[in-house]
Amino acid sequence: MSTSVDRASAKGPKTERGERTRRKLLEAAEREFGANGFHATSIGEITRRAKVALGTFYVYFDSKDEIFRGLVDHMGRTTRSWLAERIGTATNRLEAERLGIELYIDFVRAHRDLYRIVMESQFVAPDAYRAYYETFVEGYRRNLDDAVRRGEISAGDADIRAWALMGMNTYLGLKYGIWDESRSSREIANEAAAMIVEGLRP
């Protein structure tokens, strides 16, 4: 799914080889933007890392801004499909919430550049940043509504809950995925899920 939608929005040849080159450029951009940020990264550094000629870059992307946006979109798809594949094993929504936190922290630990790029897009490509989160919330909201209908969770405003839960996950990812890896993702997930499943009321 990721590949076909990525392709639809790309310039240049739609051959298998072309797709491979485009992916090499995206991977190099992920490393460069992730390590040095948008402003300190040049197209030349991306093509050098990707081992692709500078002219070839423009077959696929119009500018540094465009590859950055392409990357945020690509990251959103990667994160969502990575999580969806693994959360599929949860037997109900309450367990899916717990497992989602655990997996998101694992994902951030393994993709630190991604976390940085998505956060920086707030300033470099605000529309891509907003689209990233709104797409996430859209899926989250649907899952919560379905779970209410199946009687797995209490009724409540799915929009507000989705934004609240996404914020919670994002900051647990920042703290325990990037800043402090001393505790297991399972321990973090168990504690955080206990709060949102059982509530703070004694």
Add this chain to the structure above:
Amino acid sequence: MSTSVDRASAKGPKTERGERTRRKLLEAAEREFGANGFHATSIGEITRRAKVALGTFYVYFDSKDEIFRGLVDHMGRTTRSWLAERIGTATNRLEAERLGIELYIDFVRAHRDLYRIVMESQFVAPDAYRAYYETFVEGYRRNLDDAVRRGEISAGDADIRAWALMGMNTYLGLKYGIWDESRSSREIANEAAAMIVEGLRP
């Protein structure tokens, strides 16, 4: 408190007039960085807006980077004291959580520049960004521990809870404070607090 600690870290004269000039520079910087971001803002634009001579800037700050950091610190103090004064009316921790969400959304709506500056500090001054959140969490953690001791909330890991709740507040602030002001902060707070107080379990 805010003033004395701000002063301690400042260059330049500690007179009342000097303090007024420093504050004018910080206010102008808040507007400029908030509207145009760190990279597109120059010291000249800050001093023009503050109606202060360019040379005077350097009596108070060494660089654009330094005034930006000073601003993140100043913002943290302002937010915390603004919230603390108003949350004081809550009769217990569960009500304080609800009221905290409502007030934070109100605060973000009234200080959009602040939200942007703190978020951008993640890239421009990562240590200031981290300090901003860790100071917030420190206070949050203490409040949660006290509430457990008083029997107002269930027992649980205060660190994880504080990070989870702060992330929730930050993203509710982004969504309902900045992107979509169509719903009242009270309605958002009631729904989000219901989830964390009563839990998702049916």
